[in-house]
Amino acid sequence: MASELGADVELSEVRLKYPGLAPWEIWLSEAQERMVLAVPPEKFAALTGLCESNDVEYCDLGFFTGSGRLVVRFKGKAILDLDCGFLHKGMPRRRMKAAAPAPAGDNVKPRILPGPDIPRLSELFIRVLGHHAVSSKEWAIRRYDHEVQGATKLGPFAGRDQTGPSDAAVAVPLETGLKRGVAISNGFNPRYGEADSYNAAASALDEAVRNAVAVGADPERIAVMDNFCWGDPLKPENLWTLLRAAKACKDAAVAHRTPFVSGKDSFNNEFEGPTGEKIAVPPSLLISAMGIVPELAAVRGSDLKQSDSLLYLVGEFSPLYEASVLMDILEDRPGLAAPEFSGAAPAVYRAFHKALKAGLVESCHDLSEGGLGAALAEMCMAGGLGATIDIEILETAWKDPAGMEGEGGGASIGNPARQALLLFGETNGCLVAEVDKSNANSFEQNFSGLPCVRIGMTSQESFLRVSAVGKVFASTSLEELRWAYLQESDEILDQAEPAAARVRDTNPEGR
């Protein structure tokens, strides 16, 4: 605050929580819930009146001098007297070393498909929904007040009985005259961070923006913040992953035309292992986004609304096996790659926002951990409705990567490994939308020139089905999905009545 003007500060005025602090401790210690205000002298009395009427403690710390020097005193005696220029700009530039980690051996190659001996699709649905990255966070969410201030439009739970996850929260500040909302979302995936910090950071930013767009935010009016959680940056390989992540933040933010308005970092997150070795957290970047929702009617939620709606997949669909929840379930190893940023995403999100505003979307959900399969299952559970999707259409939506032949996957319908990848592989830049039949043409026209495929329909039956050319490959009941999704939360909550059972009876079939 005083970096240019300079200031004269008296520390003995500071209100202390406990006595015995040395002056330098008062000056440098971090404290919560305190603020320094610059107050014009003629307004000081008004401020103190306000403080006193609200039981808020305050003190008059000092004044700005214009001398360009920072003078800090204790009981009148100067304990610090430095030139502000020297203090703020005098530090020599620090040189740190970054180095790429040693490349993995030739025999360690990212896999495109899971191995052929994988569980049946219906079992994978259960295992993916029960994975800690996908399963319900109800056990944590219920323990904070997500309703206070009365302006919550879309909370963390979606649907009439609040089972499914929302993509983001929407608050309607009273100051908007209840006309507009603010979407608050985030993107985070430490499994990606471990695999490829550049793609991880780009994915986090894309996910944050995508989540905000899914709840009605205008993609042209979204701002983001970063929150880096890393190991010791003095280790060259940690600094390398940090640099790569920072570069991706810039590239993805420029692509989405979203400004970084603030951020935070936490380094040296390393812990001592059983044999004394240092273990660092995986490179973990949380991106939070805040976007303006210009029309509240565009807030649709992730819960399916009706039977016989059409389901569309929009965006460049490039499901990746490496670092996915699916891989985490099937193999005990870190991922070797993370999903790439989708170049089409900015245009897709703009078109999606247009579709929402035009009232063409009944419900929608983004694809993230657990891929398309998890997204569809969550929409079904939240809405208490079933769906049938055509996996053959998904094949056509997939941009076949090079090197497929070597994996022995082939393009044959019914290859279980390939089906698993299409359903649970993870991709950036994609959303699922529920569209009323009468809006099908308008919806498709809205995405003309952009990736958009009709993948299935919603149904009154309480099953999520995966089919192709008349054959059903998987059929999982909503009850099973809910059980898998809520089981962990129920165990943590240790309730007499499991939520899975509760949801069933509040949501009678065929409501």
Place this chain on the structure above:
Amino acid sequence: MSMKPKALILHAAGINRDLDVAFALEAAGAEADIVHVNQLRADPSLLRRSRILVIPGGFSYADALGAGRLFALDIASFFKEEVSRFVDEGKPVIGICNGFQTLVKAGLLPGRQFFASDGDERHFTLSDNQNGRFECRWVSLKAGKSPCIWTKGIEESVVCPVAHGEGRFLASSQAHLDALIAANLVALRYTLPTGEPANEAWPYNPNGSPQDIAGICNPKGNVLGLMPHPEDNVLTGPAGRSYHGGRQGSGLSLFKNGVRHAIDQGALYG
């Protein structure tokens, strides 16, 4: 007589739903003023000039010594006479969540000793939720047969959130609880989304209150205390929402009742 009755919303450190209830009361036709405890101490006439008193929700004084305890002490120490007169005059008073805890702990709810032998002892309290946790979730409520002016004539379910860790309404004895029920002072009960009794089953009854008690009133019916937050479901249209098939904005009816009562009183007494 001004057309809009003044509602005084009492504020203290840690109260965080004052703006919510101010919005709800204004939507119901009142003029809402948020007044800090210190402000009211400095000018007690603020209460005399108001026709509705609201003790809002939050974590007053960080819930030190128990939820609502210190806020209740403020009321009992600084405004006992003023508030008692306000209550005795039959003016509408509502305490929501932390405000309910405060009214009970200040002895204003249920506000009358049921047994002569009780003397001044307090026999009701709001204690830790049965599952020992803070919980935020939407609940369905039904108004019971009671003299409560706030719930008068409300037949539809009121659907709104709860957000508390100490909402289990307990009596010092079964006889006291029975007396409260016999006097028809249970103004609101938790129900299933269908409106059927919750029968003390979590999560419909989120805190394990006996008899699904969500809110109680005083014998005169002008003072209501309740754990749920009807002020957080007063909007309809694009900004509104609801769950469990409940009506959007169903919390507003309580505030409309309170405001109407204040207006009627104003017309009577000027």
